[in-house]
Amino acid sequence: MKRRDFLKAGTATAIGAGMLPFLKVLPASAAVADTLVVVTGTTINSLDLHRTGTNRPSYQVSVNCYDRLLTFGTKTMPDGTLSYDYSKLEGELAESWEIAPDGNSVTFKLKDATFWDGSPVTAEDVKWSLDRAVTVGGFPTVQMKAGSLEKPEQFEVIDAKTFKINFLRQSKLTLPDLAVPVPFIINSKLAKKNATEKDPWAMEYLHRTPAGSGAYKVERWDSGQQLVYSRNDAWKGGPLPAAKRIIVREIPSQSTRRALIERGDVHLSHDIPAKDAKELAAMKSVKVVGAPIENCLHVLCTNFNFEPFKDKKVRQAVAYAVPYAEIFQNAAYERGAQMWGGKSFEPSDISWPQPFPYTTDYDKAKELLSQTAFKDGFEVPLSFDLGTAEWGEPTALLIQEGLAKIGIKASIDKIPGANWRTVALVEKKLPLHLDNFGGWLNTPDYYFFWAYVKGNLFNSSNYDDAEMMQLVNETLHMPMDNPDYAPKIKRMIAKAFEEVPRIPLYQPNLDVAMRPGVEGYEAWFHRMPDVRTLTFKTA
């Protein structure tokens, strides 16, 4: 019986949402005027971010098709490009919000928004959606927890248009965490209709059929090929987008993507390799927009499990033996921000990330190493994730060369993507490896929480320090204008400088190539194409 269902599914034109009437052939003129074509190298594997196994590229559906209570504002960068603004929260579905005088809760007033099926967005929908995010487990629940949103009891419906969140603790991360892609608001009436006893959160249904109030609806989804967005003209979350239809095509071959954007058959190529970004930017026929990804670093991790790296001087010697400038040129193609050559071991401000006070200085490295028990050098495998080989491979080779100059013999160890998380992040057993963690919430304490606290996932160096842990715990929820905040953060950064369990190489860019007529591209921490702000004129 199942088989028959599958066969049926196979004979339907498209899987999932492709049931809307869609002309056999789009009229060419309309297509040219109103349709924007975006290409990516990655595959969208679900239209529901909360589902188990949903991959990162799929988060764009949450961004473009759903609304959250809050979103971030926009700021113009010094080079004229646009970026989201972490410091400015704006309402997406929320008309207004107010923190209670005692600081223990926040109350939202909802806009008069409607879902795609015309039903109003109510506080019930908001509660159901947030309940879902904290209950389903996996990544969404972990991300909610980062904002101290942990239990359904925290979410309270006051009336149809008023919604209240009771805080477990007062934390500066709670409101920003409501603006990340995870807590999106679902049409709960529609979802519940399609829920079953075994599947109370309608995971099966929403996996293929989004039900939201966002700027774009999913017109069709051909898994592994394309996603077609069509505009929701009744969108209340922000200004009406310019493009009526947006086609996101998946083109696995990077060379093919480049040929397409250069020839002008597509409007925007998302997340292009640094090498292409550099070359295309020089050619001028294509517009390249790139910004360093906030709170993200490419780092070399020295694991405390490995005997030599227990010695701080060995770690510092390694930090002095990294050929930073060559890496920045040959792996990052100068697309990013330099993270070496800082002035002092005492940070002057709390900006993060900021350059570490190391430079390539082999004499100093040798001297430091000679003061340790490992003055004759040692052998160590240097691992990287094959999934990030684009920058990982040249970086590892250059580090290998640098380390050889001070007598450390590194052997390159390439690890397939499927194993990477297990060995590097879960078992944390790689002595020396490359990592590229970036935190969604843009505060230093948030980065330190994930990467410098014992046992936490991205602390793949097994760094364990009581003072650091205490500093992180104290600052994680503390408001940034608290007078204690800055000194504590400075102390954390100074410790990271001094002890270098993670040696930053550079802050990577997210680069996007566009045709000259395309405007309005905005860089986001979630690294997804937010197609809502794009405008374009055909030449």
Place this chain on the structure above:
Amino acid sequence: MAIAIPPKARLIGRRLLQAAPAIAGIVIITFLLTRALPGDPAVYFAGPAADEASIAEIRKQLGLDRSLPVQFLAYLGDLATGNLGTSISTGQPVLTELITRLPASLELTLIALLLSIAVAVPLGVLAATRPDSWIDHLCRFVVTAGVSLPTFFTGLALVYLFYYLLGWAPPPMGRLDILYLPPDPVTGFYLIDTVIAGDLQATLSALQHLILPAVTLALFTLAPIARMTRAAMLQVLASDFIRTARAAGLSRRKVLFGYAFRNAVLPVITTLGMVFSFALGANVLVEKVFAWPGIGSYAIEALVVSDYAAVQGFVLAMALLFVALNLTIDIIYTLVDPRLRLED
């Protein structure tokens, strides 16, 4: 009393029976091999920020917390009902994916194979009849080039030349122009389905999109076919019965096509079967370059992330395809070679 079974049906029946143990073996081996893949799918799919509890939860959802024999029995049970499971990396039922993707690969491979037969067989025959002439050298050159040029390179070179520089080919973005919609699937072959749907413009678009990838793949498959044709023809042309036929004064045409080619075609058919199967594998790179939504790229993606259901489904589908292919070749044999008919 035995019911008279026509010999051809008996042959097919016997072949099918012979395939049964092979398929059973494949089911067991793919199951074990996928489990032997390095990496832990539960950890992978739990995502970057998952904790121990959520990994355990996912392991349970995937059924990976059960013992291997129990997992195997569950797998067999699913297979018996035609359920190949759901691919966790693409989020779609494996059967649906195979049904939509296999025709794309088959269409590409078949067209490429037809193209390469159309070029390689005459080339081989001509080269064999005129050894050491310019055509023989051309044959040698094409064969060497075809074998030694990696398909992704040929593909990219063709894209560069015909799309990027000349602008003759359509954008390499899959099976149809971005403005066309896929036809209602009947066979899954766009060339046929668009004709059935009466949308000849789409047929043209499908054909245009097919040309470059098919030529890429054809260049690759041309070599073994041309070589085999040439070698087989040379051998047959040197044999006694050809000499006799010539001595009997039969026309050159009759000798060449009536006797020589007919005998030389047998090893060529065997080669075709082999070429077809490895062309399906070589598809992967061509599919990547041309964003062709085929089965090869699907399998590779699944393998990289240890997506058990998808890998098992893919291998099983390929195994069945091979059984069907071998059967077809056996049947063609009986049509071409009278000796096989006599056996029954």
